Amino acid sequence: GDSVTQMEGPVTLSEEAFLTINCTYTATGYPSLFWYVQYPGEGLQLLLKATKADDKGSNKGFEATYRKETTSFHLEKGSVQVSDSAVYFCALKKSMSEKLTFGTGTRLTIIP
Amino acid sequence: DTAVSQTPKYLVTQMGNDKSIKCEQNLGHDTMYWYKQDSKKFLKIMFSYNNKELIINETVPNRFSPKSPDKAHLNLHINSLELGDSAVYFCASSQVVGLAGNSEQFFGPGTRLTVL
Numbered sequence: 001g002d003s004v005t006q007m008e009g010p011v012t013l014s015e016e017a018f019l020t021i022n023c024t025y026t027a028t029g030y031p032s033l034f035w036y037v038q039y040p041g042e043g044l045q046l047l048l049k050a051t052k053a054d055d056k057g058s059n060k061g062f063e064a065t066y067r068k069e070t071t072s073f074h075l076e077k078g079s080v081q082v083s084d085s086a087v088y089f090c091a092l093k094k095s096m097s098e099k100l101t102f103g104t105g106t107r108l109t110i111i112p
Numbered sequence: 113d114t115a116v117s118q119t120p121k122y123l124v125t126q127m128g129n130d131k132s133i134k135c136e137q138n139l140g141h142d143t144m145y146w147y148k149q150d151s152k153k154f155l156k157i158m159f160s161y162n163n164k165e166l167i168i169n170e171t172v173p174n175r176f177s178p179k180s181p182d183k184a185h186l187n188l189h190i191n192s193l194e195l196g197d198s199a200v201y202f203c204a205s206s207q208v209v210g211l212a213g214n215s216e217q218f219f220g221p222g223t224r225l226t227v228l
Contacts, residue, residue, distance in 0.1 A: 036219075098167070100157060104153065105153040
């Protein structure tokens with residue numbers, strides 16, 4: 001079945017450090033790929049998405065590129081802030097379906 | 113505020129009880145969802161309704177019964193609660209436009225259920 005694998009957390013970085021959170025997927029066909037963020041005590045918010053190979057999603061300084069050859073959608077940010085501390089979820093959705101399949105989440109903590 | 117709202121935010125109850133969690137969205141969406149997030153933050157879909165019709169039903173015990181009185185509401189009723197039901201339950205909604213798979217889901221703040 002479809003699945004999403006994220007790097008294990010927690011991840012702790014200093015402010016202004018470079019961030020990468022790895023995400024790979026297994027799915028037939030051409031799924032859409034998403035990154036969601038969950039701030040403490042809140043629900044999930046869509047951070048960015050990409051719907052086809054080589055698309056780059058970007059938002060709030062975060063970027064991720066849909067790489068079909070490596071079945072990956074790694075999340076990157078050049079300079080993290082304390083306010084980026086949250087849990088990040090990679091997810092996929094198959095075409096013709098509204099079902100989101102999530103990875104296990106990666107907890108990110110940024111220290112000043 | 114336009115949003116997805118859930119009540120209650122916290123729910124603490126004894127094993128064997130029956131409880132309900134309510135979800136409402138005022139975004140005008142036609143599709144609503146319930147997700148379960150366990151203690152390890154693993155998030156998995158449980159149900160989805162489109163225009164009051166069940167369209168996704170994952171392998172969930174039949175003690176869980178979703179009820180959609182109208183497009184704006186999707187309530188989750190749980191019978192005979194068990195310890196393993198302790199989790200955070202998220203409601204979400206989306207508007208399916210064109211082909212399924214293209215919509216963005218908006219999540220509620222979650223309901224933390226603790227079964228003692």
